[in-house]
Amino acid sequence: MPPRSMAAPFKIDSDKRLQLACALQTTLDVEALIEIFNRHLKILVSHQGLRYAHERAHIDVTIGEAGGHCHEFPLDLEGETLGELRLHCDGALSAAHKGAAKALISDLLHALRNALMYREAINESARDPLTGVNNRSSFRKVLDREVEMSRRHGVPLSLIMLDVDRFKSINDQHGHLAGDMALKSIANCMLACVRDSDILFRYGGEEFCIALANTDLGGARKLAERVRRALEILVVRTSGARLHVTASFGVATLGDGDDAANLVEKADHSLYRAKALGRNRIASDDARPLLKPR
Numbered sequence: 643m644p645p646r647s648m649a650a651p652f653k654i655d656s657d658k659r660l661q662l663a664c665a666l667q668t669t670l671d672v673e674a675l676i677e678i679f680n681r682h683l684k685i686l687v688s689h690q691g692l693r694y695a696h697e698r699a700h701i702d703v704t705i706g707e708a709g710g711h712c713h714e715f716p717l718d719l720e721g722e723t724l725g726e727l728r729l730h731c732d733g734a735l736s737a738a739h740k741g742a743a744k745a746l747i748s749d750l751l752h753a754l755r756n757a758l759m760y761r762e763a764i765n766e767s768a769r770d771p772l773t774g775v776n777n778r779s780s781f782r783k784v785l786d787r788e789v790e791m792s793r794r795h796g797v798p799l800s801l802i803m804l805d806v807d808r809f810k811s812i813n814d815q816h817g818h819l820a821g822d823m824a825l826k827s828i829a830n831c832m833l834a835c836v837r838d839s840d841i842l843f844r845y846g847g848e849e850f851c852i853a854l855a856n857t858d859l860g861g862a863r864k865l866a867e868r869v870r871r872a873l874e875i876l877v878v879r880t881s882g883a884r885l886h887v888t889a890s891f892g893v894a895t896l897g898d899g900d901d902a903a904n905l906v907e908k909a910d911h912s913l914y915r916a917k918a919l920g921r922n923r924i925a926s927d928d929a930r931p932l933l934k935p936r
Contacts, residue, residue, distance in 0.1 A: 654686065654745050662746060666753035670760040676703045679750050686742045689731045696725030699758060706730070715743065719751040724758060770844040772822060773829035781843045781851060785902040788841075788853050792896055799896040800862035802852040803909040804869070804889045807921040809848035812885060820880040824887060827878045835869045851909075859895040859926055866891040866924045874922065888922035895927065 662682040676694045691706030717724040768780035792799035813821040841853040878885040892913025908927040916925035
C-alpha cells in the first residue's frame, strides 16, 4: 500500500522573503524591527493589529488595534524564548495565511534575537554593577531628555541628590565589603520608596540622584523625606556587624532659564547646605531647609 502523501510546506515568493530579510538588517531597535516586520506581513496576511510582548525584557509593542480573532505565535529560536507575537484579524486565518505568517516569523527570529541582545547590552552598560541602578554615564543623557520633555509639555522637573553620611567610617571600621553591602542595601531601600516614574542613579561613590518628572519642589521634598526616613531605620546586616546609615539630601526644581547643568548645580548646593546644617536632613533651593524631626 503506497504511503500517504504529506502536505507540502508552505512557500512564499523568495523575493518577498529576501526583501524582508534585507529590511530587517537595517536596525537593531526592537520596536523598529517589529514595525518593519508588520509592514511586510500585511502585504501577505491581512490583519488589523499586531502585538509583540517579551515579559522578561519588559517589552510590549502594539501596532494597530486589538479585537476580532487573536492568533498567537510563540517566538522560539534554538531553545531560546524570544517572546510572543499576536495577530488580530477580522476572521480566522486560513491555513495558507497561517503558513505565510509562520514563514515570515521564521525570517524575523534571528534579527529579533540580535536586537534583544543589543538592547540588553545597552541596558547593562547604563547600570551600576554594584547596586544595579542607573550609573553616572547614563545620568546626563537621561536628565537632558527629561529637561526637554519638561519644556515641551510644560510640566515641572525636580532632582534629588543625596549623600550617605560618614560613609568613609563604614569602610574604615568594617572594611570595603561591608561598605559594598551597605550601598546595595541603600539602593534597594530607595528603589522601594520611589515611584515607577522616578529614575534612580548612582552618581558616584556613596552619592545618588533621583530624577522626578512632573514633580514640583514640594512633591520632591516629600519623596526625599520618605527616603530619608526609610534610610534612617534601615539596618545593614554584615557578617560582623549591624550597620545603621543616614543620608543628607539636596532638592532642586528646574527653573525657567535652567538647563540640566543648572539643575544639578542647584541640587548639589542644596546638598552641601544640608550637610552643613548637621546631616540627616533635607535642604532645597528655595533656601528653606526641612530639618530632621525631633
